[in-house]
Amino acid sequence: MTYKIIYADPPWEYKAWSKKGEGRSAESHYKTQGVEYLMNMPVQNICEKDSVLLMWATYPCLQEAIKLGIAWGFTYKTVAFTWIKKNRKSDSPFIGMGYYTRSNAEICLLFTKGKPLKRVNKNVEQVLFSPIGKHSQKPSEIRNRIVDLFGDVSRVELFARTRSGMFGNHEYEGWAVFGNQVDNSITL
Numbered sequence: 001m002t003y004k005i006i007y008a009d010p011p012w013e014y015k016a017w018s019k020k021g022e023g024r025s026a027e028s029h030y031k032t033q034g035v036e037y038l039m040n041m042p043v044q045n046i047c048e049k050d051s052v053l054l055m056w057a058t059y060p061c062l063q064e065a066i067k068l069g070i071a072w073g074f075t076y077k078t079v080a081f082t083w084i085k086k087n088r089k090s091d092s093p094f095i096g097m098g099y100y101t102r103s104n105a106e107i108c109l110l111f112t113k114g115k116p117l118k119r120v121n122k123n124v125e126q127v128l129f130s131p132i133g134k135h136s137q138k139p140s141e142i143r144n145r146i147v148d149l150f151g152d153v154s155r156v157e158l159f160a161r162t163r164s165g166m167f168g169n170h171e172y173e174g175w176a177v178f179g180n181q182v183d184n185s186i187t188l
Contacts, residue, residue, distance in 0.1 A: 001186070003176065004048045004117060005146060005155035009056040009138060010038050010068065035064040039071035041188055046156060047073065050114035054080055054146060056138060057109055065109055074111030079126065080149075081108040081142055086131045094132050108142060120151040136161060143175065156186060 013034045047053075053074045057065035066076050083106045085094035096103040130139040146155070157172065160179035176185045 001176070002046055002048045002051075002154070003156045004051050004153040005150060006043065006047060006051060006053045006072075006158065007055075007143070007146060007155065007175075008043075008053065008158040009136065009161070010065070010159055012058065012061045012064065035068055038068050041072075043072040043158070043188070046186065046188070047113055048154070050117060051112075052117050052150065053109075053111040053113070055109050055111065057107055058103070059107070062107075069109065069111040072111075074113045077110050077112055077116075079107045080110035081145065082106075082127050083108070083139060083142070084127060084129045086129055088131045088133075106138075117150045117153070119149055121148045124149045147174070158188075 011033050051074075053069055053072065055065055055069055069076055085096065085104050085106065086092065087094050093104045124145050128139060128141055128145075130141060133139075143157075152174065154176075155174065156176040156178065158178050160172065160175075160177040160182045172182075177183075178186050178188055
């Protein structure tokens, strides 16, 4: 099967600068992959001729994210969403790690392939203020916004992760999924 919407949260590999940083890195939560490995995944085999890729990227991995989208056959267009992370129990901004400044936002890039998909709703907002979950968990609201933006078309989430306790069992409803922490509905 092929999909019009590819939604991806790649397991980016990071360089830790200290022992303390290693304990808080993504690698301590799940297996990460280098960009070369990710580029060789046959994602182009599951894409419709006219499709969109929405890919999460942190600012330190921005160049790698654009390179990856291009390797998968897409053209970078814009930042679709900016998630301003809030603390779980208060309305204050979450303060994460960072190489220079403390990180508290993450972006979801938008790429297109072929003819751009028609926007069915022109009122979808870019910025989302939402609490953090477990490491690397993204707000389910973004999935809702993607469907609001492009409609109820074929869609897949790549690198999906278990999110027990954060979202209900309906979190992947309407989505095919691929990831090492979920029961895959597709193979790559």
